[in-house]
Amino acid sequence: MLSLLAPRACVLVGCIFVSSAEVFGLSDQYPPLWDESPGQFSDYSVENGKYIIDPWVYPKRMGMYKILLNKTASYFEKFAPDNERNILWGLALQHGWQFSSGRLVDPTQTTDCGYESGDRLCISVDSWWADLNYFLCALPFLAAVDAGIMGITSDQVQLVPPPKDQTKFCLSASSCQLSYPSTMRKWDALYKHLQSPSRSFEDLLKYMWEAHVSALDDGYKVFEDRFEYYSKPEADFGKDWSVFVDYIAAANFPTTFSTISAFQKALPPRVLVDGDRAPFISDFTDVQNIVLLGLNLVGESHSGSRTRTVINEGWADHARSYCLNF
Numbered sequence: 138m139l140s141l142l143a144p145r146a147c148v149l150v151g152c153i154f155v156s157s158a159e160v161f162g163l164s165d166q167y168p169p170l171w172d173e174s175p176g177q178f179s180d181y182s183v184e185n186g187k188y189i190i191d192p193w194v195y196p197k198r199m200g201m202y203k204i205l206l207n208k209t210a211s212y213f214e215k216f217a218p219d220n221e222r223n224i225l226w227g228l229a230l231q232h233g234w235q236f237s238s239g240r241l242v243d244p245t246q247t248t249d250c251g252y253e254s255g256d257r258l259c260i261s262v263d264s265w266w267a268d269l270n271y272f273l274c275a276l277p278f279l280a281a282v283d284a285g286i287m288g289i290t291s292d293q294v295q296l297v298p299p300p301k302d303q304t305k306f307c308l309s310a311s312s313c314q315l316s317y318p319s320t321m322r323k324w325d326a327l328y329k330h331l332q333s334p335s336r337s338f339e340d341l342l343k344y345m346w347e348a349h350v351s352a353l354d355d356g357y358k359v360f361e362d363r364f365e366y367y368s369k370p371e372a373d374f375g376k377d378w379s380v381f382v383d384y385i386a387a388a389n390f391p392t393t394f395s396t397i398s399a400f401q402k403a404l405p406p407r408v409l410v411d412g413d414r415a416p417f418i419s420d421f422t423d424v425q426n427i428v429l430l431g432l433n434l435v436g437e438s439h440s441g442s443r444t445r446t447v448i449n450e451g452w453a454d455h456a457r458s459y460c461l462n463f
């Protein structure tokens with residue numbers, strides 16, 4: 138399987154790089170409602186001396202990334218001006234794509250959460266994408282607070298629980314550490330390394346991807362039941378995507394502002410419905426069709442499930458050296 142898979146994944150990663158860089162150019166694209174999102178803690182409400190953040194409202198969740206990017210900016214100055222090579226951009230931009238592509242809405246359609254005609258900014262707890270993103274937002278955010286780089290202490294911030302399944306979401310640094318100790322340690326390791334004068338861009342990426350993949354492992358197990366709310370093509374895409382993340386993690390893909398904003402133009406711009414079959418989706422660009430087809434093939438090689446993907450070291454070496462150029 139691996140021998141078959143390696144060239145496929147290789148072609149796919151290459152395809153995404155080339156297409157994103159050449160077809161689209163490295164244009165600047167901030168996430169939707171970026172300017173309207175909180176950029177400092179004082180933009181959130183305060184209760185009993187704690188900032189109250191509701192991560193189930195899109196601009197409020199995006200604000201967590203905005204503050205995280207702001208507070209870590211100084212550590213990335215030595216790699217590029219204007220925070221361009223802050224590797225945490227990937228998380229914020231991906232969340233923006235989830236919003237603009239309609240992936241944060243209530244997939245059961247029993248509420249108007251997230252819908253244009255309803256509660257547009259609502260993030261649905263039933264959205265698989267929103268739930269996985271929670272692990273890639275709340276955990277890195279709270280770990281950063283706990284690591285002391287956010288300018289407040291852990292007892293000064295409280296996240297609001299979703300309307301249901303509350304026990305699946307940790308709300309504070311201490312409860313996340315209790316529920317997901319290994320992942321929280323890995324985010325902490327990233328922030329520790331960030332503060333080290335000898336930090337290198339590649340090492341930071343490595344720490345970030347370790348924490349990222351670990352958070353995905355945690356979240357994936359908890360929310361597999363959400364797939365049943367989606368069409369088969371969309372559920373497959375979610376599964377294939379999470380397998381693919383293991384590949385870009387192994388490749389140490391640089392999650393900077395320009396690479397990710399270019400890269401995600403190659404991703405499906407809307408939720409997939411029954412009958413969508415890459416590369417024949419008429420309202421997708423050629424690149425979006427090809428990338429989706431590529432993701433399907435990568436996922437297929439793993440029987441469409443994200444048991445921890447074992448990645449051929451030779452492939453990873455090759456991909457890492459390829460990625461160095463971006």
Ligand SMILES: *[C@@H]1O[C@H](CO)[C@@H](O)[C@H](O)[C@H]1NC(C)=O
Nearest residue numbers: 176177206207208210211220
């Ligand atoms: C961080 O946010 C503060 C307050 O909004 C702002 O004054 C500052 O310029 C920001 N820093 C960076 C690097 O974006």
